[in-house]
Amino acid sequence: MNALKRWLRACFLPLESACEAAFGPRMNPITQLGTLGWFLFWIVTASGIYVYAFFDTGVTQAWQSLEALSRGQWWLGGIMRSLHRYASDALVVVVLLHALREFAMDRMRGNRWFPWVTGVPLVWFLYACGITGYWLVWDRLAQYVAIATSEWLDSIGIFAEPIARNFLDGSHLSGRFFTLMAYIHIALPLAMLLAMWIHIQRHAHARVNPPRALGIGTFAALVALSIAWPAMSQAPANLDTVPSTLGFDWFYLTVYPLLKHTGGRELWAILVGGSVLLTMLPWMPPLRKAPPARVDLANCNGCARCFADCPFGAITMVRRSDGLKFEQEAQVTADMCMSCGICVGACPTATPFRRVGKLSAGIELPAWGVATLRDELVAAAARLTSGPKVVVFGCTHDAGSLALADDSTAVVRLPCVGMLPPPFLDFVLSRGHADGVLISGCAEHDCYERLGDQFTLQRIANQRDPNLRDRVPRDRVAVSWNNPMRRGALRDALARFRAHLGEMQPAAAAKSTGKDAWRAKGRDWAPPLRYAGQLAAYVALAAFVGFLATRPTYAYLAPDEALLKLSFSHAGKPLKPCRRYTPEELARLPFNQRKPTTCERGRWPVTVELDLDGKPLYRGTHEPAGLWDDGPSSAYARFLVPAGRHRLDARLRDDGSKQGFDYTASQVVDLAAGQNFVVDFSAADGGFLFGRAAGGASQRSDP
Amino acid sequence: MTLIQWRDEFRIGIDEVDHEHQELVGLINSLHAALGTERSGDRVEAYLGEIFAEISAHFALEEKVMRARHYDAVAAHKEDHERLLDELRDLMDEQAGGGILDDERFSARLAEWFSGHFRTHDARLHKFLAR
Numbered sequence: 001m002n003a004l005k006r007w008l009r010a011c012f013l014p015l016e017s018a019c020e021a022a023f024g025p026r027m028n029p030i031t032q033l034g035t036l037g038w039f040l041f042w043i044v045t046a047s048g049i050y051v052y053a054f055f056d057t058g059v060t061q062a063w064q065s066l067e068a069l070s071r072g073q074w075w076l077g078g079i080m081r082s083l084h085r086y087a088s089d090a091l092v093v094v095v096l097l098h099a100l101r102e103f104a105m106d107r108m109r110g111n112r113w114f115p116w117v118t119g120v121p122l123v124w125f126l127y128a129c130g131i132t133g134y135w136l137v138w139d140r141l142a143q144y145v146a147i148a149t150s151e152w153l154d155s156i157g158i159f160a161e162p163i164a165r166n167f168l169d170g171s172h173l174s175g176r177f178f179t180l181m182a183y184i185h186i187a188l189p190l191a192m193l194l195a196m197w198i199h200i201q202r203h204a205h206a207r208v209n210p211p212r213a214l215g216i217g218t219f220a221a222l223v224a225l226s227i228a229w230p231a232m233s234q235a236p237a238n239l240d241t242v243p244s245t246l247g248f249d250w251f252y253l254t255v256y257p258l259l260k261h262t263g264g265r266e267l268w269a270i271l272v273g274g275s276v277l278l279t280m281l282p283w284m285p286p287l288r289k290a291p292p293a294r295v296d297l298a299n300c301n302g303c304a305r306c307f308a309d310c311p312f313g314a315i316t317m318v319r320r321s322d323g324l325k326f327e328q329e330a331q332v333t334a335d336m337c338m339s340c341g342i343c344v345g346a347c348p349t350a351t352p353f354r355r356v357g358k359l360s361a362g363i364e365l366p367a368w369g370v371a372t373l374r375d376e377l378v379a380a381a382a383r384l385t386s387g388p389k390v391v392v393f394g395c396t397h398d399a400g401s402l403a404l405a406d407d408s409t410a411v412v413r414l415p416c417v418g419m420l421p422p423p424f425l426d427f428v429l430s431r432g433h434a435d436g437v438l439i440s441g442c443a444e445h446d447c448y449e450r451l452g453d454q455f456t457l458q459r460i461a462n463q464r465d466p467n468l469r470d471r472v473p474r475d476r477v478a479v480s481w482n483n484p485m486r487r488g489a490l491r492d493a494l495a496r497f498r499a500h501l502g503e504m505q506p507a508a509a510a511k512s513t514g515k516d517a518w519r520a521k522g523r524d525w526a527p528p529l530r531y532a533g534q535l536a537a538y539v540a541l542a543a544f545v546g547f548l549a550t551r552p553t554y555a556y557l558a559p560d561e562a563l564l565k566l567s568f569s570h571a572g573k574p575l576k577p578c579r580r581y582t583p584e585e586l587a588r589l590p591f592n593q594r595k596p597t598t599c600e601r602g603r604w605p606v607t608v609e610l611d612l613d614g615k616p617l618y619r620g621t622h623e624p625a626g627l628w629d630d631g632p633s634s635a636y637a638r639f640l641v642p643a644g645r646h647r648l649d650a651r652l653r654d655d656g657s658k659q660g661f662d663y664t665a666s667q668v669v670d671l672a673a674g675q676n677f678v679v680d681f682s683a684a685d686g687g688f689l690f691g692r693a694a695g696g697a698s699q700r701s702d703p
Numbered sequence: 704m705t706l707i708q709w710r711d712e713f714r715i716g717i718d719e720v721d722h723e724h725q726e727l728v729g730l731i732n733s734l735h736a737a738l739g740t741e742r743s744g745d746r747v748e749a750y751l752g753e754i755f756a757e758i759s760a761h762f763a764l765e766e767k768v769m770r771a772r773h774y775d776a777v778a779a780h781k782e783d784h785e786r787l788l789d790e791l792r793d794l795m796d797e798q799a800g801g802g803i804l805d806d807e808r809f810s811a812r813l814a815e816w817f818s819g820h821f822r823t824h825d826a827r828l829h830k831f832l833a834r
Contacts, residue, residue, distance in 0.1 A: 325721075
C-alpha cells in the first residue's frame with residue numbers, strides 16, 4: 001500500500017510543481033480538484049436545466065427534440081448541451097484524480113475517514129447520473145446503454161420480469177419510460193448534491209468554489225470545446241437492429257464492454273466488492289497518530305480561538321464545567337482530532353515568555369507540549385556556532401527540513417507549522433536565539449492539515465488572531481512552502497534567506513519593514529511562460545475530455561453477426577387444477593368469501609429448448625416468480641450468431657404432469673448482419689412468435 | 704504591598720469579563736508578591752511574561768464577546784488592546800535587557816492601563832451592552 005502511494009506521489013508531485021509554476025499556488029488546479037468538482041457540478045446543473053426546458057419525453061420526440069436543439073439553436077442550446085456533456089466528463093476526471101490524490105497523499109486515514117467514506121457513494125451517484133443521462137438521448141448509444149444496463153440489472157435476479165424485455169422491440173417501448181428516466185436523471189443529482197454536502201461536513205472552512213480565474217479558465221476551455229466539437233446524438237435508436245459500432249463515452253461507460261467478457265453478476269461483485277474495499281482503505285492499515293489535543297482548563301478562558309482555527313471541526317465550545325465564572329470552555333472530540341496542533345498555535349496562552357511555573361497552553365498536544373517545544377528550541381539554538389543563525393520551524397510533511405541542521409541552522413519540528421504560536425517568532429528574534437526564522441511547510445495551499453500554511457501566513461500578516469506583534473521584523477521571518485519532493489527548493493530558500501540576513505547585519509534594531517513574511521523570489525516563471533503553461537493545461541483538459549467522450553469507437557458486434565434473443569414471460573399451468581367448493585364447504589366460509597371455485601397456489605416451471613440448425617442452442621427450466629410460486633416464468637437469453645439463413649426449432653413445456661412438449665414450432669429465418677431477432681412466446685397468440693415480441697403496441701401504446 | 708486595587712467601577716457588566724478582570728488584578732498582585740525583593744532581570748521578565756500571557760488570553764476573550772454581540776467599536780477597542788500589549792512587551796524587553804523594575808513606576812503604569820482602558824473602552828462597551 002505504501003509503495004503504491006509512493007509511486008502515485010512520484011506521479012502527482014512533479015505535475016503539481018509544474019502546475020504551481022504556471023498557475024501559482026493559489027490557483028493550482030491539482031490542489032483545487034475538489035472545488036473544481038463543485039464548479040463542474042454547477043455547470044452541469046445549469047446547462048442541464050436549460051436543455052431540459054427543450055427536451056421532449058417520447059420514444060421519437062426525445063431524439064428529435066435534442067437534434068432540433070443542437071442544430072436549430074447551436075449558438076446557445078447546442079453549446080449548453082455540449083457543456084452538459086463535457087462538464088460531466090470533466091467531472092469524472094477531477095473526481096477520480098481528487099480521490100487518487102487524497103489516497104496518494106495519505107489524507108484519508110485515521111480520523112479523516114469521513115470524507116473518504118462518504119466519497120465512495122458519490123462516485124456511484126456520479127455514474128448513475130451519467131448513465132441515465134446517456135439513456136435519455138435515445139440514439140444508438142442510448143439503445144445500447146439502455147439494453148446493457150437492463151440486462152445487467154436483470155442479472156441480479158431480483159426483478160420478477162426482466163427489465164430488458166421492455167427493449168425487445170420498438171412496439172414495446174412506452175414514452176412513460178422516458179418520463180421516468182428524466183425524473184431519475186433529475187432526482188439523482190439532487191441526492192448527489194446532498195451527499196456532496198455531507199462529504200464536506202467535517203471540514204471547517206470547507207471551500208466549494210475554485211479561485212475565480214481558475215473557474216473562468218475551466219469554463220472557457222469547456223465552452224471552446226463545445227463550439228469546436230459540439231456534442232451530437234448518434235443515429236436514432238432502432239430496436240430492430242443492434243448498434244454495431246458506437247461512438248463511446250469512455251468516462252462513463254467503460255464498464256459496459258466488460259459485460260461482454262464477464263457475467264453481469266461477476267461485474268456487480270467486482271464493483272460492489274471494490275467499493276467495499278475502497279471504503280475500508282482509511283483503516284488499511286490503521287493510522288498510528290499522536291494522542292489528540294487536550295484542553296487545560298487552568299489556562300482556558302473560553303476565548304474560542306482554537307475553535308475558530310481547528311481545520312477538522314474537532315473542537316466545540318461547551319458550557320463551563322469547572323465552576324469558574326467563564327461561560328465556555330473548549331472541548332476536543334477525540335475521534336475527529338488529527339493531532340495537528342493548529343489549535344495550540346491559536347491559543348493566546350501558548351507564549352514562550354511565560355516562565356513562572358510550568359508552561360502550559362490552554363490546549364496542548366500531549367505528545368508535543370509547548371514547554372518541550374520551547375526547550376528544544378532554546379537548546380537547538382544554543383548549539384549554533386556560526387551566523388547568520390537561522391531557526392527552521394519545519395513540519396513533518398515538508399521537503400526534509402531535518403536535513404538542514406548544521407552549525408548555523410537549528411531545526412525544530414512540529415506536526416504542522418500551524419502549531420507554532422506567533423509569540424515564538426517574537427521570542428526567537430527578540431531574545432537573540434537566532435538572526436532569522438524560516439518556516440518550512442507543505443506546498444502552499446496544499447497543507448497536509450488543510451489550513452496550517454494559510455493560518456500561519458495570516459497570523460504573520462496581522463490578519464488573524466493571534467497575530468504576530470508588529471515589533472517583529474518581518475524580513476527576519478521567512479516562509480518556504482514546498483512539496484516533499486522539492487528538497488532543493490527548500491535548501492535554496494534557506495541559502496537565500498541567510499544571504500539576505502547577512503546583508504541586513506547588524507541592523508538588529510530595524511523595526512518591521514513590511515507586513516508579510518519574507519520569501520525567496522526570482523525563481524518564478526516569466527509571465528508569458530506562465531500564461532502559455534496555463535493555456536496548455538486548459539487545452540490538454542479540453543482535448544482529453546473531447547476525445548474520450550466519443551473516441552475510440554466501440555465495436556459491439558462483428559460486421560457479420562446478428563443478435564438472437566430468446567425471451568418470454570409465460571405462466572406455467574397450476575400444479576393442481578381448480579375445483580368447485582362442495583356446498584358444505586361453501587356454508588362454512590364467511591359470507592363475503594364465498595365463490596364457486598378454489599385454486600391452490602403454485603405453478604409448474606416452464607421448460608424451453610431452442611435449436612439452431614439442428615444443434616442445441618438453449619436448454620432451460622424457469623421457475624415461477626412470486627413468493628407463492630404462482631407468478632409467470634420469465635426467460636431472457638441472447639446469442640450472437642452469424643448472419644445468414646438459419647433453421648430454428650423451439651419447444652416449450654408448461655405442464656410438468658405430462659411428458660413431451662406442449663408447444664413446438666420451427667422456422668427458417670434469414671438474419672441480416674446487425675439484425676436483432678426475437679423469439680418470444682405467447683400462449684394467447686398461439687405459441688412461439690418468431691421475429692416479434694409478444695404483446696406489442698396494441699397493449700402498450702404511449703399514454 | 705498590593706500593586707493595584709480592584710475597584711467596582713472597573714466592572715463592565717459581563718460576568719466572565721468582570722471575573723477575569725478581577726482575576727487579572729489578583730494575579731498581578733500575587734505574582735508581584737511572589738516576586739518579593741529578589742529582582743534579577745530574568746525573574747522579573749518571567750513574571751511579566753506570565754502577565755503578558757494572561758492579558759493576551761483575556762483580550763482574546765473580550766474580543767470574542769465583542770464580536771459575538773456585534774459591538775460597533777471592535778476595531779478601536781482591539782487597537783487599544785494591542786497598544787497595551789505592546790507597552791507590556793516593551794517593558795519585558797527592558798527587563799530582558801537588564802533594566803530594573805521600579806515598583807512605584809510599574810504600579811503607576813499598570814493602574815494607568817487598567818483605569819485608562821477600563822474607563823474609556825470598557826466603559827463604552829459596558830454602555831453598549833447595557834442598551
